[in-house]
Amino acid sequence: MKFSNIKLASILAGVAVSFGALLLSGCATNQEWHPETNGNQEQVARFHVGDTVIVNVTGVPVDITPHQEAIKEDGTITLPDIGKVKAAGKTAGELQDAIRDLYVPSIYTRATVTVNVGDRVYYVRGEVKAPGRQVYTAETTVTRAITAAGDFTDFSDRKNVWLIRASGQRFKINCFKALEHPELDPPVYPGDQIEVKKSWW
Numbered sequence: 001m002k003f004s005n006i007k008l009a010s011i012l013a014g015v016a017v018s019f020g021a022l023l024l025s026g027c028a029t030n031q032e033w034h035p036e037t038n039g040n041q042e043q044v045a046r047f048h049v050g051d052t053v054i055v056n057v058t059g060v061p062v063d064i065t066p067h068q069e070a071i072k073e074d075g076t077i078t079l080p081d082i083g084k085v086k087a088a089g090k091t092a093g094e095l096q097d098a099i100r101d102l103y104v105p106s107i108y109t110r111a112t113v114t115v116n117v118g119d120r121v122y123y124v125r126g127e128v129k130a131p132g133r134q135v136y137t138a139e140t141t142v143t144r145a146i147t148a149a150g151d152f153t154d155f156s157d158r159k160n161v162w163l164i165r166a167s168g169q170r171f172k173i174n175c176f177k178a179l180e181h182p183e184l185d186p187p188v189y190p191g192d193q194i195e196v197k198k199s200w201w
Helices: 002-027 092-103 142-148 175-180
Strands: 030-032 052-058 067-070 076-079 083-086 112-117 121-126 132-135 156-164 170-173 193-198
Touching: 052 076, 052 092, 067 076, 083 092, 092 112, 121 142, 142 156, 142 175, 142 193, 156 175
Parallel strands: 030 170, 121 193
Antiparallel strands: 052 067, 052 112, 076 083, 121 132, 156 170, 156 193
16 A cells, blocks of 8 residues: 555656646747847848748859749748758858759759848737738837837737747737837847737726
């Protein structure tokens, strides 16, 4: 009987630890914003799903028409002769090198590849006056992005605004505090989404 009680206690402890780990893992991508959670600014330079990429291949025997394509959900673009190329997560320089390595020397003896980016965008949804796609033209923050989307409606919950990174990380922003303390107003990167919930009181 004593052994059974010890065994039961051990099982319950194991379940508690597993449940705690599950809770922590579920919260890891869903947290309040703090300045120290900011990633580095390199995120801006890297391509995201939805970015428009313009690829030029020159210095080859046959002219190749410049290729323009939005990065697909799987993170790739598709180019003539070489097919799918992973673009999301790369800088323009890294993507140029990857494309060149696929063309040279297996298809061409030499080629010059240049990669440019078209409009980079983020999204503001929910209780703002002009929700939708916003062109990323310069560094911005959550409160400035909301202003660019026409500002809050009369029904918005300004204490519980969600910033959703292209990576899936979610941060809760109190915009009242963010306006008073700029360090609590996180940067917005291309591919991000801002969701303004409706206030129920």
